[in-house]
Amino acid sequence: MLKRLQGRPWTCPQCIRQQQRASRRCLVTSSNARGSAATAAAVSDDYHPASNASTSINHDDRTLRQIFDSPSFWKDFSAKNKYHHGGRSAGLFQNRYLTRPEGFQVFADVTLQKCKRIVARVLAYESVEDYKKAAKDLDRLSDLLCRVIDLSDFVRSVHPDPRVQAAANEAYGTMFEYMNVLNTTTGLNDQLKRASKMPEVYSTWSEEEKTVAAILEKDFSKSAIDLAENERQAFVDISNEIVQVGTDFVDNMAAASPYLKLESTRLNGMDPMFVRSMTRWGNTSLPTVGMPATLALxxxxxxxxxxxxxxxxxxxxQQNLHRLEQLLKRRAELAKLSGYESFAHMTLADKMAKTPEAVTSFLEALSADNAPRVKREMQELLELKKSDARSNNFPTDLNAWDRDYYTAQLLSNERSKARAPDFLSAYLSLGTVMQGLSRLFHRLYGLRLVPREPLPGETWNQDVRRLDVIDDNEGHIAVIYCDLFERSGKSPNPAHFTLRCSRRISDEEMQEAAEMSSQTNALFGTAQEAANDGLATHFNPRDGNALYQLPTIALICDFALPPGGQQSNRPTLLTFRELTTLFHEMGHALHSICGRTALQNVSGTRCATDFAELPSVLMENFASAPEVLGLYARHWETDAPLDPERVRERLEIDRRMAGAEIESQVLLGMLDQQYHSSLPLSWTDGEHGASTKLYHNVWNKYSSVPEPAGTSWQGFFGHLFGYGATYYSYLFDRAIAGKVWRDVFQRQRGGAIDPEAGGLFREEMLRWGGGRDGWRCVAGALRDKDGVLAEGGKGAMKDVGRWGVHG
Structure with missing residues (x-):
């Protein structure tokens, strides 16, 4: 398809658990504390690990901390451009069309005309010279669609003004409808195929052009464009049904019995005040899903x-289980109609895994590696159960309903020996963490995060900070909008959004833009502005100083404001989980920043699904590395550095039952593969219980603790809709990230801030986006370019499983 829809940003299982936990919470320098808070405030911004940075870099570094930690500083800083352009709006993201709500439709209409000119040109190809432009022209067509769809989709979900939301939604609908027309325009597919089959054309294409052509051909194929008219209509009908049934499945996840009626005395051990809030006349109505049930278990x-x-x-x-089974059967039918053995085969064809068999080999190898750890953990829980004087229920067996109870006891014992859970937060103000990220990126990759004063109307909320990413050698290479503070109505889920991808702007586009800028002087002062709608551009020294549109990124988090809100003198302090979350999201941003490709279809995070989480998962390791903590982690009042030993103690507690967590993800990955095999083709529409039987088969084979008969938990597995047949990806990327961390960044002392390690990772993994096979990226980073990894396939997947997920 010309627009590679990514839907909602991937929310990995770990991120979901971190959000749930957060909602429940009611160069190392040695120095002594520097006296009073007042004294510390005067000197803390001047602290720097050993650095030969210039004065301007040091100024940017201090400013970065202050714009996040000091509301008064941010107020003054953000007001500097208040009267720029006479106070007139510069447009959202400096998009000159978006100075008012009506501008969204103008933006869509202008873009639509550009798209139609490209389509007409592609359909009229005749000469070899024409066909040589096929990959670039179709990539630009895709980029134009993305410019409106991605930006409008983001704005309609985050902007506080209902008029802007409605306008963005209308623009989104206009372009989405046109995209669906293009995806069924057989002439575009035919012309692309002709171009790919002409040796005199194909031989002149760059590797990126060849990759993009292959991607677009596969996407056209997946939209059934090669099928006969009646089959294509069946494809559309089934696809529409899948979307509707899948949405209904997710929206209606519920237990068979929403409440349990229990005598309150049966809930001994649970917080009595909490029990009392659910109790009337001695009987407690306990919700069977959500926090009350989790707390009870x-x-x-x-x-x-x-x-x-x-x-x-x-x-x-039961009704929702029927929806799930209908979803799975329709997906299997769609795959069969498209010529695939199963939905998993169809989905995995363009992933690193390639086949369901390879995924299974990875999960089985990982399960074998993890088995001894799970066995030790379960034995510890069983010993606790045996020593429990109250327990007379199967004392020699660990039952499914025992695991959470004894795990909570075990972790409670561990935490009682450690410091208070919020101890670390005093060393993790948001400003110092952002400062630390910039210092880390500068040491590893030669990149800095530089605050920029927003222009009037550039952001959707006054709390949004703009950061420019500056490369020591290449200059300005990306823009990040940071919306990190909580506010009413804002989504609590952390996310990374690519609002505009990297892409080379051609001479033809500049000519078109020059004509446009001369006709719309009120909007654009130069052709360079018009070529990218007013968003940031830069000449790329790595590509003959060609003009590039810069990656434009939005980072969303929901960090709590300090007591007193924006008027407080105390900065926002992050929990350790929030710190890890921010590093994770910055890993996605780093991929978008460094994956500066000439074609947008392979820019940044536009890569195989099972490769996309690798940079973000790897970044989590840096959050706790001692040498990285030494770059920033200092007490917000005293300026005393954080002892890395305290972080190590915290990590040990967090990883105490890591084996069980990995086993849980293996189970879900296996279940996902089984559900998206060809098995659902044999299910009849009126049949009930088929998905439950398959669920118990997987648990009986791979779980260390037997699942009791009668359960049907699969009805709560919402990721089956959004990530069907790819749920293994997060575990897969964790295993690879762990190997890269050990072999690249921990090969020597201080490796986490070693420029050589950073250079290797940037050159072999980050810079390619999706323009290079993921296996070649991994093999390059691990210096195994001629081994099993570079070939990919089932053997490589099995090797990754053997690496295990550790730490």
């Missing part, structure tokens, strides 16, 4: 009561 002393709660908590509503 962790704290209720009576095993029989826990068993009753566990069964209710993992038994899904």
């Amino acid at each position: 962790r704290t209720v002393e009576d095993a029989d009561t826990r068993r009753e709660i566990y069964m209710a908590n993992r038994t899904s509503d």
Whole structure:
């Protein structure tokens, strides 16, 4: 398809758990504390690890911390351009069309005319010289669609003004409808195929052009463009049904019984005040899903009561199970119609895994590597159960309803030996963390995060900070909009959005832009501005000083404001989980920043799904590395450095039951593969229980703790809709990231800030975006360019599984 829809940003299982946990929470320099808070405030911004940075760089570094930690400083800083352009709006993201809500439709209409000219040109190709332009022309067509769709989709979800939301939504609809027309325009597919089959054309294409052509051909194929008219209509009908049924499945996830009626005395061990809030006349109405049930499974002393709660908590509503089975069967039918053995085969064809068999080999190898750790963990829980004087329920066996209860006891014992959980936060103000990220990026990659005063109307909220990414050698290479503070109505989920991709702007586009700028002087002062709608551009020294549109990124988090809000003198302090989340999202941003390709279809995070999480998962390791903590982690009042030993203690607690967590993800990955095999083709529409039988088959084969008969938890597995057949990706990228961390960044002392390691990772992995096979990227970073990894396939997948997920 010409627009590679990515839907909602991937929310990995770890991020979801971090959000749930967060919602429940009611060059190392040694120095002594520097006296009073007042004294520290005067000197803390001047602290720098050993550095020969210029005065201007030091100024940017201090400013970066202050714009996030000091509301008064940010107020003054952001007001500097208040009267720029006479106070007139510069447009959202400096997009000159978007100075008012009506501008969204103008933006869409102008873009639509550009698209139609490209389509007409492609359909009229006749000569070899014409066909040589096919990959670039279709990539630009895709980019134009993305310019409107990606930006409008983001704005309609985050902008506080309903008029702007509505306008963005209308522009989104206009372009989305046109995209669907293009995806069924057989002439475009025919011309692309002709170009790819002409040796005199194909031989002149760059590797990026060849990759993009292959991507677009596959996407056209997946939209059934090669099928006969009646089959194509069946494809559209089934696809529409999948979207509707899948959405209904996610929206209606519920337990078969929403409440359990229990005598309050059966809930001994649970917080009595919490129990009282759910109790009337001695009887407690306990919701069977959500926080109350989770808390009960962790704290209720009576095993029989826990068993009753566990069964209710993992038994899904029967009607929603029917929706799930309908979804899975329709997906299998869609794959068969498209000529694939199964939906998994169809989905994985352009991923690193390639086949379901390869995914299974990875998950089985990982399960084998993880088995000894899970066995040790389960034995510890069983020993706790044996020593529990209250337990007379199968004392020699660990039941499914025992695991959460004894895990909570084990972790409680561990945490009681450690410091208070919020101890680390005092060393992790948001400003110092952002400062630390910039210092880390500068040491590894020669990149800095430089604050820029926003122009009037450039951002969607006054709390949004703009950062320019500056490369020591290449200059300005990206723009990041940071929307990191909580506010009413804002989504709590952390996310990374690419609002505009990297792409080379051709001479033809500049000529077109020059004509446009002469006709619309009120909007654009120069052709360079007009070529990118007013957004940032830069001449790329790595590509003969060609003009590039710069990656434009939005980072969304929901960090709590300090007591007193923006008027407080205390900065926003992050928990360790929030720190890890910010590093994770910055890993995605780094991929978008460094994946500065000439074609947008392979820019940054536009790569195989099972490669996309690798840079972000790897970045989590840097959050706790001692040499990285030494770059920034200092007490917000005293300026004392954080002892890395305290972080190590915290990590040990967090990883205490890592084996069980990995096993849980392996189970879900296996279930996902089974559900998207050809098996659902044999299910009849009126049949009930097929998905439950498959669920228990997977658990009986791979789980260390037996699942009791009668449960049907698969009805709560919402990721089956959004990430069907690719749920293994997060574990896969964790395994690769762990190997890269150990072999690249931990080969020597201080490796986490070693420029040589950073240069290797940037050159072999980050800079390619999706323009290079993921296996070649991994093999290059691990210095195994001629081995099994570079070839990919089932053997490489199995090797990655053997690496395991550690740490």
